Amino acid sequence: MDRSLYRLLAWLSPAYPIGAFSYSHGVETAVEEGFIKDRVSLVTWLETVLGDGTGRVDGALFATAWRAADARDWPGFREIAERAAAWRGTSEMALESRQQGGSFLSITRTAWPHPDFNEVEADLALPVAVALATALHGIALETALEAYLHAFMANLISAAVRTVPLGQTDGQLALAALEDAVRRAVQAAVAVTDLDDVGTATPLLDWCSLHHEIQYTRLFRS
Amino acid sequence: MTPRMQRASGESRVTFAVRDGQTRLTDLYQRDPCRILFPDPEPGEPPQAVLVTTSGGIAGGDTLKMAVEIGPGGHAVVATQAAEKIYRAATDSDPCIIDIAIEVGEGAILDWLPQETIVFQGSKLKRRTVADVGAGGSLLACEMVVLGRAASGERFTGGLLLDAWSVKRAGKLVWTDTLRVEGETPLGAGFGTASALATVIGVWDAPQPLLEKARGLLESADKVRAGVTLVNGVMVARLLGEATEVRGATIRFLTDFRGQRLPRVWHI
Numbered sequence: 001m002d003r004s005l006y007r008l009l010a011w012l013s014p015a016y017p018i019g020a021f022s023y024s025h026g027v028e029t030a031v032e033e034g035f036i037k038d039r040v041s042l043v044t045w046l047e048t049v050l051g052d053g054t055g056r057v058d059g060a061l062f063a064t065a066w067r068a069a070d071a072r073d074w075p076g077f078r079e080i081a082e083r084a085a086a087w088r089g090t091s092e093m094a095l096e097s098r099q100q101g102g103s104f105l106s107i108t109r110t111a112w113p114h115p116d117f118n119e120v121e122a123d124l125a126l127p128v129a130v131a132l133a134t135a136l137h138g139i140a141l142e143t144a145l146e147a148y149l150h151a152f153m154a155n156l157i158s159a160a161v162r163t164v165p166l167g168q169t170d171g172q173l174a175l176a177a178l179e180d181a182v183r184r185a186v187q188a189a190v191a192v193t194d195l196d197d198v199g200t201a202t203p204l205l206d207w208c209s210l211h212h213e214i215q216y217t218r219l220f221r222s
Numbered sequence: 223m224t225p226r227m228q229r230a231s232g233e234s235r236v237t238f239a240v241r242d243g244q245t246r247l248t249d250l251y252q253r254d255p256c257r258i259l260f261p262d263p264e265p266g267e268p269p270q271a272v273l274v275t276t277s278g279g280i281a282g283g284d285t286l287k288m289a290v291e292i293g294p295g296g297h298a299v300v301a302t303q304a305a306e307k308i309y310r311a312a313t314d315s316d317p318c319i320i321d322i323a324i325e326v327g328e329g330a331i332l333d334w335l336p337q338e339t340i341v342f343q344g345s346k347l348k349r350r351t352v353a354d355v356g357a358g359g360s361l362l363a364c365e366m367v368v369l370g371r372a373a374s375g376e377r378f379t380g381g382l383l384l385d386a387w388s389v390k391r392a393g394k395l396v397w398t399d400t401l402r403v404e405g406e407t408p409l410g411a412g413f414g415t416a417s418a419l420a421t422v423i424g425v426w427d428a429p430q431p432l433l434e435k436a437r438g439l440l441e442s443a444d445k446v447r448a449g450v451t452l453v454n455g456v457m458v459a460r461l462l463g464e465a466t467e468v469r470g471a472t473i474r475f476l477t478d479f480r481g482q483r484l485p486r487v488w489h490i
Contacts, residue, residue, distance in 0.1 A: 035411070044409050044410040045410040046410070047408075047410060048408040048409060048411040048412055052408040052411070052412060057400075082394075082395055085454070086389075086395045086396055086397050086398045086454060087398050087399065088397075089451075090453060091452050092451075094454065196350075197402075198400060198402065199399075200399075201402055201408055201412055202408070202412055203401075203413055203419050203460065204410075204412060204447075206460055209451075211449050213449075213451060214437070214449075
């Protein structure tokens with residue numbers, strides 16, 4: 001019996017208790033600064049976060065970590081994990097990834113145990129933690145990564161709906177508009193053969209995150 | 223068959239170490255087009271090395287390797303003589319490759335202050351900088367990239383800029399980041415109207431007071447978007463904006479942050 005869909009739905013649902021709702025990944029500042037002011041500008045912003053920013057790096061880290069875990073290449077996996085932990089632009093984006101990755105791993109290994117969870121340290125960036133769990137439980141890379149990037153986008157849309165504010169329907173229109181972009185990000189990530197060739201072109205995202213650290217009133221932790 | 227242009231393959235290596243209680247040059251190697259000059263430092267200031275690319279600019283297929291090492295307890299400042307210019311590359315040419323290795327020994331201090339790198343429209347650059355800072359060591363590093371010859375209104379809409387930075391502490395990777403601009407910069411969270419980005423990286427054992435100092439200085443920066451953070455113990459500051467403004471704001475920030483003027487080459 002194939003349990004992949006059930007598990008993916010559970011692990012990447014906003015109800016999975018890793019605290020995703022408390023992070024906006026710079027969206028709160030992007031709204032405050034006027035980069036995001038309506039549905040159209042939200043979609044443009046998220047397309048670049050996905051295709052030229054964090055989605056590009058985390059997608060590539062996810063794909064390479066998934067393959068290493070699938071092959072039970074633990075030295076290779078640990079090297080990717082170390083790189084993923086270091087590859088964070090700002091303090092808050094590092095917290096966002098490390099805290100959620102740690103929570104994800106701790107909950108998942110309890111509720112869906114697998115002996116090979118013991119091969120790695122408890123401290124993993126979120127994309128690497130999800131890559132590990134999906135690889136160990138035999139969930140296909142592209143399916144897992146599409147679900148991961150969808151969850152990333154859905155979470156930021158939810159943050160935008162609360163801060164812009166946008167209507168709930170606008171939020172879902174944005175999510176629908178990002179369908180192809182998520183697909184392209186998956187394809188770009190699985191095509192990566194060398195992490196040395198991967199990078200971001202989103203300094204405004206980094207700036208928003210830097211600025212969020214000193215923003216006067218904050219709803220979100222990033 | 224089209225004749226291949228002869229490409230440059232330069233290398234430089236400079237090592238400072240403490241001898242008789244003073245930081246001194248202990249090893250030097252240079253191969254064209256890489257040269258190193260040693261201007262007399264101001265009285266009371268640490269020794270300076272100035273890296274020069276004698277070809278005036280770098281084109282597709284060129285490879286440059288540079289290494290800077292400061293032995294335990296040493297203190298030195300390294301800069302570049304001028305802005306590094308990356309020329310337009312032929313469509314089928316390989317990118318130019320620059321590899322930079324920085325080693326800061328235990329308790330040593332290095333200020334790595336190269337001037338900006340200007341990537342011309344259509345140029346291709348892959349640059350990788352790896353800095354390893356030993357226990358108790360300090361590193362202040364600045365890196366500024368300009369997309370296109372902004373002064374003449376050129377925009378960078380084709381080509382490749384891949385600029386990777388890794389910081390290790392006693393051999394362990396603590397921070398890494400790669401800027402990758404291929405062709406047109408993206409809308410949304412991309413560069414906005416900015417044509418330049420400066421990054422200032424700081425590594426110290428007790429970074430918190432220095433982070434606060436940097437934050438205070440950057441809050442007053444105008445005409446650029448500036449900010450600073452501390453990731454895994456590494457201070458990372460960014461200044462984003464129009465090239466002349468970013469250069470000016472970066473000079474002001476570094477001067478005030480270090481409490482002394484930048485090496486003279488910055489002011490010529």
